[in-house]
Amino acid sequence: MTLSATAEALDSLEEYEDITTWMNDTLTASGSEKDLESLIVLDQQITQLIASLDIACEDTSSQLERTIDDVSRGIPRLTYDLHFIKDSALSLQNSLTTVQTRSRAAVPDTTASALEQLKRLDTMKGHMEAAREVLREAESWSTLELEVTSMLAERNYAKAASRLSEANKSMVVFQNTPEYDPRRTLLVNLQNQLEASLSSALVAAINEQNLDTCRSYFYIFSNIQRELEFRNYYYGSRRASLTAMWHEVDLSDTAPEGKTSLGQTFSDFLPKFYASMLALLNQERTSIPAIFPDPVHTLSAFISSILSALQPTFSQRLVSLSSYYADLALKELIVVFRVTEEFAVGVAKLMEKIQYSAVPPSLSDNSNTSDSVALTHPTHNRKRSMRMSISFRSGTNRSTSGGQKIPSLADGLDWDQELFHPFLEFQVNYGSLERRLLDHALREIVSNDSRQKAFGSDQARIFRERAVDIFGVAEESLVRYAAFTHGYGSASLLQALDGFLKSFIDMWTADVSFTSSGPHSARQDTESEDLSGLDYTSQDWLNIQTMLHLLGSARSVYERMISFEVKLRSNLAQTATKFRLHRGDPTSFPITNSKGVEQILEQSSLNSADLHALLDKVDLDPSHSRETSLRHQGTASYNPGEILLTDARSAMFDFAKACQSSLQGTILSPLRQQLVSYASSSIWATTAEESRNTTFNDLQVPTFSLSPSDIIQRVTEGLLNLPRLFEVYADDDALSFSLQTLPYADPELLKNVPEVFVPDAPSHSRRHSIAKPANLDPETVSTAWLSSLGQSLLAHLTTEVLPRISRLNTGGAAQLASDLGYLSNVIRVLNVESEELEQWKEYVELKDDAGKVKVNTKNDEDRVLNHVARMRGWKYLTVSTL
Template identity: 85%
Template sequence: MSFPTSTEALDSLEEYEDVTTWINETLIAPGSEKDIESLVDLDQQITQLIASLDIACEDTSSQLERTIADVSRGIPRLTYDLHFIKDSALSLQTSLATVHARSRAAIPDSTASALEQLKRLDTTKSHMEAAREVLREAESWSTLELEVTSMLAERNYAKAASRLSEANKSMVVFQNTSEYDPRRTLLVNLQNQLEASLSSALVAAINEQNLETCRSYFYIFSNIQRELEFRNYYYGSRRVSLTSMWLEADISDTAPEGKTASGQTFSEFLPKFYVNVLALLDQERSSIPAIFPDPAHTLSAFISSILSALQPTFSQRLTSLSSYYGDLTLKELIAVFKLTEEFAVGVAKIMDKIQYSAATPSLLDKSNSNDPPNHPTHSRKRSMRMSISFRSGTNRSISGGQKIPSLADGLDWDQELFHPFLQFQVDYGSLERRFLDHALREIVSNETRPKVSGSDQARIFRERAVDIFAAAEESLTRYTEFTHGYGSTSLLQALDGFLKSFVDMWTADISFASSGSHSTLQDAGSEDLSGLDYTSRDWSNIQSILHLLSSARSVYERMTSFEVKLRSSLAQTASKFRLHRGDPTAFPIINSRGSEQILEQSSLNSADLHALLDKVDVDPSQNRENFLRTQGITGSTFGEPLLVDARSAMFDFAKACQISLQGTILSPLRQQLASYASSSIWLTTGEDSRNTTFSDLQVPTFSLSPSEIIQRVTEGLLNLPRLFEVYADDDALSFSLQTLPFADPELLRNAPDASVPDVPSHTRRHSITRTTTLDPETVSTAWLSSLGQSLLAHLTAEILPRINRLNAGGAAQLASDLGYLSNVIRVINVESDELEQWKEYVELNDEAGKTKVNTQNNEDHVLNVVARIRGWK
């Protein structure tokens, strides 16, 4: 097998734009129909090719170095050469001035006088000839009306147009004179007569598609500076079938208010309308180049004229569509928008074809050899006069407000096409939220949430969460279809609010009372829990709330999973935007240039959008570790959460469940404490009788036994750990421990395998990670601490302040109760500063108490309450 020589291979490299293609073809022997069969031959050829490339690189490098060296040597010389040229030019200028002065001095005075006289005569002749031409132009105006009228009568329209064009050029003669306005009015009237004579024939020629006649009329209209009026005639005649189809369509969901329609929907009608538009544009692709010198811009203007002539307008139809569908508007808008994008693709293909064909000579170009040299093909001025084509109706002229793009404008037909959608795209966030809220109402209306069976509520909560997140996932497609990613921030806000609303509904529905009518009969399940005489209803409530907490854990994990999908979708959008910023041509965000410009210039393209996309974007040029480090992400997390309000709502739901569960668990103990404040022990003690017998003798006070109520309460507290042994393996208790009332931050921070978020605060950051199960001992400790703190808070804030009067003996008994309770509560790792304050202040005698009240400020709430019930104030 023979291989191409190194010289041949390197010489052929210049013929290829793609190096890969050159390598593939070079590695195949010329004339061979099969690839190289032997790996040894392939290796030999690759080695030879590499060696050739190395030699060529060395040669190129050497030549480049020599060139650089030559240039480096020549640059200093160049400065000297420029300076030398400058000096030479100044010397030449001085020499020329000297020669000129000598030549003038050498001419005799008589000769110089004769030359000056000849110069004056030549100037006078030029001025007289110019005046003669002006007088001829002025004289021609006296016969202008008669000449043009006779030409119109003879239907010699081309000559009449040429005559009017010449007259228009001579108008400059009368500028700033009293003759200007009358002659200008005459010229406009004659132009109107010519246009009126041609209008019927022009419309007939356009309808018959007589291209030769249309082209000649275009030349005539251009000659009298009325090209735009010709275009209006052409556009109006060609689009009439489409505007009639649009106007007469019987559309059920865009009918005007007060009018009923039973026809097709707008999304069913629109494809048919677009098909007819594409068919007409395909015809015009052949017709327009034969008439107009700028076919691409003309076709673009024709499309814009079709869209602007529609009655009712496209925007009005979309507004009616929005009113008809209400909350479901977004779905219909996306359907219409996608149809419009498909139509835009079809139009773009036609535009590409007409632009490519514009490079070949058209019928107009071939016949322009006979046209006058001043035929307006590239720049035209709008005639500043009233035209008879200024009329109302579907034929909208320039004076009527229709925009005809000039040749300098871009092909902006797609901006006219997509602009009606902009107001809805800008309002995408509210449309998406309305759509999601409607889905939420539909999901909720299909459910029957029982008020008694909490297990059924937990099941329904999980089932409805499946439907809710399925609805949320559908929005990931809608925001890309309708806004092409520009609505990312609006999507995030809508989803966050939607999921929060769903969770808040369930939070509000947690209505499990902590056994409103507590039975005095202990349930069988409470036989081993002294002091915790739970009824069957209590046990049912506990079980139901645990089911809800378990469901909350499942829903939260589903939320984090959805958030990963959301982040992935936003990351894809961010990657598309990043590539677009680097190379807009190769990586367009939208295939339609006009639609892209509209969205880029809208309020959707905000700083918040780019901040969000920068936050979720993963640049492939960075390795994962560097990216995570720059974003402040560690471990298995994926950055800050996106659904902040939804996550907060989930924790609020968990907190509501925890509060309800604590209320049920503590209900027996709270019932025991209900009569504590009104107990008679605060005033009836043995101290009074002792004071009567030994009025002056101070009897030592021994430690008092705790009251019966406090003994039963402490027994219940000591049996709480046994209660949690029953639910030790239940993962529901470990969910969202940070929201437990009076949760111990230090305990949660040091908990092994803890994956719950930090204690809530205004600066809290949650990690997006799957929740894991804490060890049962940590969970039990956290719950016991929370229960103890809750009971103590109930005691110190609601029970003790209700004691009306406390004498010295009652104070001693209360101090004994509080001391006993403080010792017992430490068994379950609970301490209360407020409880210790109560004990400290209650133990004071009257003299010490009054002194402390007088020396302390009034901000000590506990001291103020104790002073009131002890009578120190």
């Protein structure tokens, strides 16, 4: 039932007083099976909703009754409790008043005065001590610059850091006072001087891997709130060799635009770079725990700093790589991606090892400096103060304005996400990359066919051979989508494969020469001597053989497509199982070896509803299939056997239909050639006397006994000889392929044909099967073809030939009626009936008076009657269908 019909039915409800009467009238009005089925489904859904509503009402009623009982029992008790609390409060108030009165009476006035004086003196003492602290801080700040400068001159960095730390703590005293900003500026300047004094020595210690010195410097930097600056110094110094290696390498496939290079390829260089990087990280596995208190987080930040410092960036290199290889970019990207995954696995193992590293020495142990002081380890959650650091700002972890916190291990490790994030753009566009690669392979495969076609090679054989190459290329994509997207590109893969196979078949549909017989040659071939009315030429027989071979090739390619689709479904089913297990237990069943890749892909647009709908459709788990089918109820019909390559199959049947049409055109060409002059024959305009047949004693033979014309006799002879033609090809499987696409195929004859994909049917009524084409009974195949040929010839006669008759008098009408009647009787031998042919015969046989009456009473949209009326002169019509 459509939306408009539903709206009208609801509007009509206002006209009824009884709902039962309205339902009966509505059900009677909508008598179609589809409407009744929709109502049945609606009734089932309403029944389920009513049952659910009844259960919910009962549960709600029970809960409401229990709540009312609890409240009813609690209200009297609440009143008693409130009254008791009130009495207790009044009693306590009276007791406190009595105690206060007695206490005042017990203490003499002199004692009370002394206590009041002591209280005043204690307050004064507190104020004086606070003032003394302020004065000490002021005195300390007055000498701060001189003390710190002298300590820096003496290279007493630890004491200078301790002094600046104390000064930073005292900043709270000057909060919200005019003194705050000048003192903050002084503190930052002194911190910058300390950092500048240590920077060169720090870089030297880092390069020399003097771990004790680096550790002591780390404590100093932490004491002056410059921990991130220390990390930047450390990361920048340690990664210098790697960034130089990346920047200075000469690559042939990622060179800047306009610059050519003969160096190594990026896929050859990247494993070497990763090997050097992994070697450096293994060194840091022992160095970082001796310096930093959070070795795992520090190593992760170090990896991120290396990746962010690369120039050109990793993303830019990948873009250049994609641009250089163009259609073949996906292959190179997969090589690079796999190398990166192997590197990530190695780093993950290293991260696991570093977690077991020994805890670094206590931060209070700073024996390298003669004037060491006890330092408190800085927390990673310390808020940073406003300052202007002179340290260089390379890397992603940079100190910023106040309020920023140094990332801790609890914040998670993101090195692997930064490592794989440059690939995300290409993974999201996997479908287009895969299609470009497939189309490139298609162009290379078919480019070898042009010369062979030019020399008239066997096109059917070439079609089968190229199909082997095409499906081989398609199978390679099953490995690529898993390697590059770990299954998240399943929907994109299916779309690319479907379009790729369709392009291949469409290319053959357009390029293969589907030629019907040209101007019919008068020279009859010797093979046609025993087929009266079917005088085929040698070219006709060649065309018939060519089309049969192409149909056979189409059948072979279709069977290969079915086999490939089974393999594709099996591959996707494995992916669906992997995803289903991952949803149930992500830890035990990871989709990838790297959490970074998994998180990036899971949060990308590849993880779409289309992906999960496809995986649900191909999942082989019975219980999951049942859940999926229940989930799809009420929204769309779920068919676990639904085909995957819909466009490719449709193109395959279009190819078969083109072959069938060409073959039919060749088979019917002699008969159509006979009908070329039929409409312009002079017999249609003969007078009544001339239309008489041979007479005896002036007795006119009735028109119904007229003999058929010579043209119709030759056409019918050819039709009757068509079964003999098909006896020659009765055992050819090519004729049985795709019978449903035969022009004017008889649905009754196709009822017993196994279910196949019907490309022209609506999506909701298509028949699907993944089985290979069945070998049908030769008699069934011949019957279907003969019926189709007969219908095609009659359609040509009734739509192309007969409407071209310009004038039809009484005698001509009698002759035409005789021809059509004879043709109708003959065509039934081929199990062919044509309602339009019978209409032509009926209207042509009408007398003038009856015809004029019929024209006046009949609908003007009757195309056949309009044609006959024009020919007979019953009335002049100007109809667009003429």
